[in-house]
Amino acid sequence: MSTRSPHIVWFRRDLRVRDNPALTAACADGGPVLAVYVHSPRDAGPWGPGGASRWWLHHSLAALTSDLNRLGIPLLLLRGPTRSALLSLCSRVQARAVSWNRRYEPGSIEVDKRLKAQLAAQGVVAQSFNGSLLIEPWQITTGVGSPYRVFTPFWRKAQTLVQAEPGLPAPEPRRNHFVVDAPGLTLESLKLLPRIPWAGGLAATWQPGEAGAHSRLERFLVESIQGYREGRDYPQKQSTSGLSPHLAFGEVSPRQVLAAVHAHWNSGMGLTPDADFFVRELFWREFSYHLLFHFPNTPTENLNADFDTFAWRQPDPVLLKAWQQGRTGLPIVDAGMRELWKTGTMHNRVRMLVASVLTKNLRYHWLHGARWFWDTLVDADLANNTQGWQWTAGTGADAAPYFRIFNPVTQGERFDPEGGYVRRFVPELAEVPTRFIHQPWLLPPAEQARLGLAGTPYVRPLIDLASSRTEALAAYKTRGD
């Protein structure tokens, strides 16, 4: 009798069937397995999935449903609140156990704790696993026992641990032959897709789901990891991995990525420098989770309290909107913001530039940027997004000093020397000669008129780089007073 009661696998941001410890454990139990996803945006408070993430989630759930079906496991879709949905499911199907992979956001930790206690009280086995990280946040501390706040020592320590115990990715579980009948909601009824069909650019760019994640990984390993160290700085090259949304939704695990990199690019003498630099980015993700876990208020509060009295400016709605929509008149900034809107992602160097412009030149609180990114990025991840914004704003761990203010013209000329990236995403600048592509306002007026730029922000940007820089530096000096 007890062997016939199902083992539930609760899916969250681990939407894959390979190397999924919770699923592996449930399948190893030998009885019926039932998978469930609970859509409960309200449980996540202000950080419920944004528009781009919901689009991704819809398609990733569709992919997971068919991947699990292949294994004979039904995926139930439920609506939250999470705890009551799971508890009532457990009693309805008389579950014997629930397994899940741990999350590290403050809200999820709270839900998990209470769920675990309530399941135990009902006599249901509850077990959680590490399915998302190479190093869980509590696994390493500094010499004095505190959490790390600086990347490099974190990285060193984390690497020694991972090298000692790399862990092998688990294969796909064997097919489940039991039948579990428990009807859930349809995917459509979750209403994850946008009502206005703006997601065409996303669909053209991405293939959500585990298969898409692995083809992206393979393509990266074969085509672009070579030269990554240099190439990753050039946004018009496709040198970055593009794995971030797949990692954010857990369609591939960092352990699988690490193992694949080692399989391709470890010559026995260690990783190639290109591969090593890529792996370093995986550890930035680990560092972000370490910080989020140990400083759970950082999604809204400065990690560095010196900035709590900093004189951020009240956003001008027109300027904020121009930044969001890529109409500031600064070519590479606008290109980045339009790339984000169109494709749900933005090259990392350009993310730093647009964030520098918002937090330093405009001196708007980094949360305005974090919220916009949250809504528009397909790789929106609370740990990474928080850490990234606090890093650029200078309020975070191991952060860029406040006085490091990027100049979008200089950066554009250095990292997009031909202007290919700008031309791709800002078509009205496509015909501008390369000399002027990053500062079209210097073109002679007759040329501007001929190119149709008269009256656009490209002949008079909304942000004066020189004066806003000076003002930002002055504001920094009085920080904390």
Place this chain on the structure above:
DNA sequence: TGAAATGTTGGGGCG
């Protein structure tokens, strides 16, 4: 995973 201002050096033009 800065930029701009300031300081230093050394080659070459030129009286």
Place this chain on the structure above:
DNA sequence: ACGCCCCAACATTTC
């Protein structure tokens, strides 16, 4: 030949 100046190139400092 020499000193002087200019200035590009590079280094250092400051924010």
